[in-house]
Amino acid sequence: MQGLANRVFTRCQSGGYRISQQLLRLGLAALVGGVAVSGAAAQAPTPIEVIVFPGGFNWPIWVGQDKGLFARHRVEVKVTPTPNSAFQLTSLIEGRFDIAMTALDNVVAFVEAQGVPAVAQASDLVAFMGGDNGFLRLVTVPEVKTYADLKGRQLSVDALTTGYAFVLRKLLEKGGLKPDEFELVSAGGVQQRFEALLEKKHAGTLLISPFEVTAEARGFNGLANAADVLGHYQGLVGATRRAWANGHEGELISFIRGYRSALAWLYDPANKADAIAILRNNLPGMPEGLAQRSYEILLQPGQGFTRDASLDIAGVRTVLALRNEYAQPRKELHDPGKYYDLSYYEHAAEP
Numbered sequence: 001m002q003g004l005a006n007r008v009f010t011r012c013q014s015g016g017y018r019i020s021q022q023l024l025r026l027g028l029a030a031l032v033g034g035v036a037v038s039g040a041a042a043q044a045p046t047p048i049e050v051i052v053f054p055g056g057f058n059w060p061i062w063v064g065q066d067k068g069l070f071a072r073h074r075v076e077v078k079v080t081p082t083p084n085s086a087f088q089l090t091s092l093i094e095g096r097f098d099i100a101m102t103a104l105d106n107v108v109a110f111v112e113a114q115g116v117p118a119v120a121q122a123s124d125l126v127a128f129m130g131g132d133n134g135f136l137r138l139v140t141v142p143e144v145k146t147y148a149d150l151k152g153r154q155l156s157v158d159a160l161t162t163g164y165a166f167v168l169r170k171l172l173e174k175g176g177l178k179p180d181e182f183e184l185v186s187a188g189g190v191q192q193r194f195e196a197l198l199e200k201k202h203a204g205t206l207l208i209s210p211f212e213v214t215a216e217a218r219g220f221n222g223l224a225n226a227a228d229v230l231g232h233y234q235g236l237v238g239a240t241r242r243a244w245a246n247g248h249e250g251e252l253i254s255f256i257r258g259y260r261s262a263l264a265w266l267y268d269p270a271n272k273a274d275a276i277a278i279l280r281n282n283l284p285g286m287p288e289g290l291a292q293r294s295y296e297i298l299l300q301p302g303q304g305f306t307r308d309a310s311l312d313i314a315g316v317r318t319v320l321a322l323r324n325e326y327a328q329p330r331k332e333l334h335d336p337g338k339y340y341d342l343s344y345y346e347h348a349a350e351p
Helices: 002-014 019-040 056-066 086-092 103-111 167-176 190-198 211-217 226-230 244-248 249-266 269-282 288-298 313-326 344-348
Strands: 046-052 075-081 099-103 124-130 136-140 155-159 182-186 202-208 222-227 235-239
Touching: 019 099, 046 056, 046 086, 046 249, 056 075, 056 182, 075 269, 086 099, 086 124, 086 202, 086 235, 099 103, 103 124, 103 235, 103 313, 124 190, 124 244, 124 249, 124 344, 136 167, 136 211, 136 226, 136 249, 155 167, 155 190, 167 182, 167 202, 167 226, 167 313, 190 202, 190 211, 202 211, 211 288, 222 226, 226 313, 244 249, 249 269, 249 344, 269 288, 269 313
Parallel strands: 046 075, 046 099, 155 182, 155 202
Antiparallel strands: 099 235, 124 235, 136 202, 136 222
């Protein structure tokens, strides 16, 4: 910059023009800086591949995409639905995706190799932010109105050793049922379980809001809300590989910032109509009434999406306690910090 200023200064003098060398340097700096900023603005956002379970709980991501909140932080979020937890987590571990919005229980299961497919470097998985308490509701077919009515019947889960299978087992136990009085069968992700329930292939399942609203409107019974039984429980989290996070710190921080911005936008009452429109655009066929009810559930203060996407450490401990009770092979899991790294979240939350 100094050399360029000297050359231009000399030419100006030889041409009879008067200009101070300091002023010239400032002008050139502004010009070069403007070119750099313009070039940066023209640079395309960095794509991030995110694998999710289908459902309304992806609302913050849809808002972030629709309102340019991820793009504002120079990332482009590309979403792929998963059929089940095993596919989601193995795909994440093998590097086919960068981030998974998944149950914390899935992360723990794969890190500890408890009844899941053997995948190299599964211990590299880590949660980097929270999401919600799971929005877990036990829903049963119309003829099943009590826990006692479930005796001798089948209930469906995603996988027997991951996801929310242990939450369901605890609900049934609290409801007075013994392990030999019911049968759990694997039926895939929440979309698949919802469809199977409507066809009455199973007597009940854990649904994630707002799926239960549709089921209840058709005469199915909401038997229990997991949050009422378990108290603190960490459901959905953002998860990735430690190696990817270390090599893409900027992108991960940008994703968290975009997601948090989307939550803030969603919780603003002034955006309700627009938010419901975004939900219905991403869930074609959703009636207006169901969308309104989904808004009430998913954005209920204290019960809906975690407003700042923070992690509920007490909820993490509940996840570990359930795995200590039910998971195989048996392990004693007592260190919540083994499964999360909040350094990226803390950086993203800085003003």
